Amino acid sequence: MKDWRYWLSEQQGTLTAIGIFAVMFAIYATNHPAGFGVNMVQTAANKGVLLAFVAMAQALVVITAGIDLSVGMVLTLTNCVASAIVVGSAAETALGVVGVLATGLACGALNGAIVIFGRLQPIVTTIATGAMFYGIALFLRPNPGGSVNETLADAMTGRLFGFLPASLVVLALAVLIIWVPYSRSVVGRAAYAIGSAETAAYLSGVPIQRAKFFAYTLAGLLASIGGLFLTFFSYTGEAAYASGNAYTLFSIAAVVLGGVSLMGGRGSAIGAIFGALAFRTIGDLLFVFDFDPLWQPLFQGVVLMLAVSIGAFGLFQVRNRLEWFG
Template identity: 45%
Template structure:
């Protein structure tokens, strides 16, 4: 037992940012539900998770370049491009819908790979490379969808934005009223999508040599190089995976809204919020510290702020001011350890 307590203290101390963000999220979420007239209901949970999916995936996409010690300014643009592609392709027969979803995800993944190739072989700083590729992504999105619109399959949109009961009832996989299914039928499909994709991809990746190399590069690229780690492969994998997660956000946004929109301001907003979510989740902007699960928590915290605006009837004119202050504080926290450290090497001890 003493050994277990010691390990728990060590784990918390090494992940203090993530721990604090998780506690704050739980407390604020409970308070929000107490204040909401229909709090602690499946309907409220479904609505909240629906509004959170896109920013969660974009925040996870941002996490990988940040762990390398860089920033990806194209995640919002890639999400927007995927959103527009999905608004054109995700309709028709079941085969066409699945094919359209695959092409959408491949589009984002390809852009992520492009970012990695430019950074690795072009030897350009990530922030500059992704600024350029992000502009390309927005240009393609405008070409595909010059005006908002689209025709995403309605059954798919209904099934994936509701609870498990509606998902099963829509596609008739089994009897949705079955007794064994009732205890979990209320569970929101959007939340299930977040958990399955986030944990199902991030946890295995983190445990691979490539995933560990991403952390090593963020801590000290020269030390990683001297250790013989596959640096180029890790950078390519990180940016490619970032493109995939950004595409997941764009695909879900198209399914949720049944349309695509090549909105430049939306792309910029998602990119900025993704950086704030990463920092709120305990990932260091210097790289090497943090993870995608922390960014998931940080993204949910940001969305919870918007939920409070609604429940407290905050003046819309004041909302951008409050959001700006929160984002500024969140990003500033990322530099706090740097300001408190005289020797950069101490950050990695």
């Protein structure tokens, strides 16, 4: 197979997600009451990056054939933490940001350690830890409140050069600084090998434990960046159980829309990002076309079910597991 054909086959899911998002956003922009403009793009970007960061986190774990049902609660917890410590002078704010990111890293590392050394199923582990993270968030913020450094918040949710959403720039930097080096590293390649065939990876000497630990830890870090941005947008912290669960479920739909196989071993965080942006645009389209709010959750639930089912369609013609990853 020629190189370009192999590349096209490998990136099919990502390219499909980009196409879906482009079409849906074009429909949204052309039908928006205010018309296409920098303010509309900025608002859409600020809403989209929240799910994009959580989807990136989910993608890292799903590639290893795992799943993280705590990512939404990590976002909620770090939102509450940020509303308490990302305040004060520039130095204090910087230390607060470091503290929030460290909280996300610790949550992810805990998930990874339990899955690896406790030998528990990821779905069981992350349900339990997600409940723990929510409990801590509720302890920190029994009622909505807190604050955040407004200068930093305005900068992160504003525009660069008058037209470029700063939130998209941070998202792009996260891809360049976290995803690209990770995907090309030994542990990144090992994550794909584990998702494809863990037993074969083990027999080949692949560092399975280290790869899984890095995947879960980086997932916690990415979810914490989402929690930071949630604080930047809302200027407050809230232990919102429903919101945390929604982000977790939507992240699963986003990674599947982005071409990440729920069986593991296929896909990329970039595809998950565009899957998240496409999924978020669905909600915007419902608003633009004045869809009855009472029916919106049902419609989004149907989309979620269809998105998760996409990953199973390709299995109908697969005779053995090696063909799926061939």
